[in-house]
Amino acid sequence: MPKPKVGIFSLTCCEGCQLEILNCEDELLDILGAIDLVSFGMAQSNNLDIDLDIAFVEGTVVQRSEVAILKKIRDRSKLLVAIGACATNGGVAAIDYDKDREELKRIVYGEAGDFIPSITPAALHEHVKVDFALQGCPIEKHQFINAIGYLLHGDLPLLPEYPVCTECKRKENECVLVQHNIPCMGPITSAGCDARCPSHYLGCDGCFGPVDEANVAMEYSIMKEKGMADDEISRMMQVFAAKSPIIKGQFKGD
Amino acid sequence: MSSRTIKVDHLYRVEGHGGIRVELDGKKLLDVKMEIFEGSRFFEALIRGRHYNDVPMIMCRICAICSASHRLVAIKAVEKAIGLEVSPQTKRLRELLILGEIIESHTLHLFCLAAPDFLGFPGVAAMAERHGDVVKMGLGLKKLGNQIQEIIGGRKIHQVNAEVGGFGKVPEEEQLMELRRALEDKLGDALEAVAFIESITVENITKSPSIFSALTNGEENYSYTGDTILVSTGETMPVEDYKKLTNEFVVNHSHAKHSLYKDKPFMVGSLARLYLNRQKLKGKAGQEMKRLEKSFDPDNILWNNLGQAVENLQSMERAIEIIDQLMGDGYREEEIVKPLKIKGGSGSAGTEAPRGTLYHSYTIDSDGLVTDADVITPTAINLENMEKDIRAATILAIDDAEEDLKLKLEKVARAYDPCISCSVHLVDLRKEKNSQP
Amino acid sequence: MIDFARKSLLDNPYLPQQCRIVASTPQTDDTMLFRVRLEDDRLAESFSHMPGQFVQVTVMGSGECPISIASSPTRHGFIDLCIRKAGRVTDAFHNLGQNALFGLRGPYGNGYPVEVMEGNSLLIVAGGIGMAPLRSLLWYALDHRSRFKDVILMYGARDQEDFLFKGELLSLQGRDDVKTLLVVEKDPDNSWEGDVGFVTELFDDVDLDPETTYAAICGPPVMYKNVIDKLLDCGFSKGRILMSLERKMKCGIGKCMHCSVGFKYTCIDGPIFTYWDAINMREII
């Protein structure tokens, strides 16, 4: 069987998800051996515009030119995998997604920045069909490696469908929320990070995005019980996935 | 020969999206542009109205490769703004985290991004087929840097553990000792890495002198933190006055602002740090630098690569030293310190990120919310200097075949280890275009 | 207390045996009948099961899932599996190809209580893929024909394209020791020679003695309800109605809990339940 042709692409973001791929130091050579990496702008110059079996795309769409780039990638790929919070939910770039772009631009660049193009930040699925998504800000190396294994085998990757709490408890962590009243997004955030934040006595920031069926309303009321003000809760919940419908539902009523 | 344009549409093997454009009329150089087309995320705008505790979490997402620097300098600026003092142990752990980032970032750049240029490969994958051992060695060092970031910061990228006031959980003593052993183990490789980079970067393709700037902490050791800005023209200034140095302005071909010091481009990064602080190098790194002193050529931007290799060695030695100091001073569990009462204020801080000096500055109100923010990144600072060097390289190589010339220009740009995600963000509101003092 | 010296503590019930696909016959667009044989000849020959039991089938890397044994224990040396593409494992199974190896463990589940059923008449009511486990019972009864009074088969499929074991079942219509009633729900191009309608309508064509008949049903959830109503109307006792249930399964041996319904596990207490069990346990249908 010929090796699958793979491309790794980046729209606007910190490029952490690509970097996390390069962070597979021990596995990198094996990965490169298993796939035919025809495009990876961060790591090589001989990038080809040919049809792909799998495209991994990180980043948020924030300018019109990126919509076109993304559509092109979609057209030439059998499978499009969104990687990271930016690509799946908009990420930090979409924190203020509902604010006027021109105004933000003015704050940042002043009058001189008028020429800078900007559209409402969007996750990939808002512009093209996404076949699969790896969560996280950034993605986790083990999930990426597993995903490659599954894809090579011909299946879609398997990801946990439960929240961070499950991982947190499997690690036998003391619950920061229950025992220390630290606001924690663990109960409504998708697992996958091995409960990094709670393992350091910090509340989960929610970088893996809301878990399927997240009980956001309950999280809200528990945070209130723990003494947080409405605007604090609202800020806390709208960092990595402000645009996801389940979070939006709590704040924007749709 | 009439007018022509030499374009590197997409500069690969760098972090972010940018290109190079050179306009020529015969042998006359008309214009050089580093084009940056990374989208803008308006960080300085979206951080407004957020609590200062969110600042590190959000601002570190400016860039992944130097997320530790962004995170820590944001923390430091916030702490200055709210008047919070952290423990000496916290400061040491923070320095250790930065060193992890320097090691990771430098070795990634040297082995995976820059080296293929000099050995004639399109990328690290192709290079690995012929130079498997070198690539493995480089990846081993890179992993060590990541190991430090993982242990101190709780994650290789966007470290969760470093917060305003300290660390969520200080690493276990045993983890630090394990790190120490790993560092000792790899010192030999770090030395070899210097020799390897030395063997591939020699030719001076720019011959263009620069002004350099870096931070200093007034201490004896070669450091990446400090509150004083040094400039190679002899001036010094406190970090709070960073705007006098950077003077950012917007140019039309770039979503990143540019900087000029007294109307001249200047450079930050490894080469700048070595130029200004290399006498402080100790240990094996010091010996290596002495050995290399004869060939030290600050006019040759490719020396930035060799400089990174030296800094990598230095960082590993320094990391061992810090671990020893931590253990010697009675290492203990510490809680995050919190201000008793938040008084509003402004704070600016700088740090030496792998690519050069990075400045963050925040104004925080008495509710703890950010009202104003400013970030100046090394790549943005370097853009003018990069254009200057590309100009110089073009002139020297004007007779080369177009492909050779392009490769040279790419080598120059890549030697800056540009980090384009970083460079894109706000310019100061209060400054108008081209309004230099 | 557990006797830790027990030898069975060391036999790994999760370890699949290598098994080979020896033949495959397409049934519908997404369903294929596979004839498989355990690689180890000794195991292949000694493998025995009860009609209604299932095996856990593994496609390496894709996972494991329960599949009913569609062949009768009276036929030795091979196992028939009728598999519909429904997800990860079943899709992968279809992609395996002729002669491929896969993993198999079992048989599991209680199966039909054939000893109790013998001496009675047998009514088999199947819908769609539900024919798979019942095919095993059907051939068991036909191969031991003398042990049963009447044998009646009612099978309904959505349309001809969805009709399983078509040749085999049609040929049964020629036999007089089994009453074979086959229907399709839809026949748009009028090419179906038999009846068109629902299985429940077939009850008008048969005489059932509820006192001496066992009814075995398997099919989609909607079918159960209607068929059971019919049977109750006929006067069947709840204990004489046997249903084969489907639940999510991971282990097949009563440990993982995915198939639990009330205090029963579908995998070891079932998948064959009487209607009485079913109404006695909440949420079963």
Add this chain to the structure above:
Amino acid sequence: MKIVKLPKNKTNDFIEHLQSFGEVHAPQKKGKKSCAFQPVTDPSKVLIGEEGFLRTILPLKKYFHKPVDTLLKFSPKTGFEDAYEEEGNKVIFGVHSCDIHAILSLDRVFSGKYVDTYYFRRRKKVAIIGISCVPDDLCYCQSMGTSFVEEGFDLFLSDVGDGYLVKVGTSLGDDMVSSAGDMMTGYGDSDINEYKRRINEFPSLFKTKVDEADLPAILDMEYKSEIWEEMGNRCFNCGICSMVCPTCFCFDVNDEVCLDGETGERKRCWDSCLFKSHAMVAGGHNFRESRADRFKHRFLHKHQAFMGDFGRPSCVGCGRCTQDCPADIHFVGMVKRIKDDITCVHSGEEEK
């Protein structure tokens, strides 16, 4: 039954002595306020009894039924291989009565017609040394009939003030005390009196009491109660109650494939019946679609279904689920509401 006495000042020596029977694990500090069974390197760090009740974050099940366990290795070339890795002997010291009952309950689940080898190969290697305890506000083992144990331990230590009366449960336990030399002493009248006094006083120490009598039938009648909807709205389906419960054992099994795309491992990990995926089958049909249904399922499994299977509820009253629930669901309060206060079940406030 053989009974000897271990003076308290010899406890650390005895723990040290136990190391010769296997790696000793005992409750020690984990995090800032909690404790967990962990390997003992310094017996003085072992937390037992005196500081009040110490409920470990995870129960003993983690030793036999691992949070994540590799069952098989597979490769197209070599087929399937058992991936079990032999483990050394362990002595688990300081196990409370409820947790021992929980292990007995898991023993039953994992044996039966099919024996779970992974569980029992580990289980065989572990010696259990129980210890008496003083209940806290959340303990209700007394109500669940698990406040005393007659079996399931090699040794059981009961506090009698200046020492422990050590009940010897197995021949291995006998070896442990016999080889302990003069660490063990005989016991006298005052010890017997103190033992009896404590036993008699014990029931009065419980602040939380529930009456499980006839709960299965009542639960059946309350199958359509509003309480399930209410709890379903509250619950995060975060899985914590299942993870920390000493008698929850659900697991999920999945294959992981290596980078060669063909070899790999079959892994199982702790699962929870509160997850949406738990009863969902191919094609998306879910036998327990709503969170309320799933919440009810867990509760009923603990207090009703398990009765049908094993003649007793599976809940041992350890209080972990109530303590750790981030949605503040009070499971004992639930039993009470359903059992005692009929009017409360159909409408009204949650009592907590």
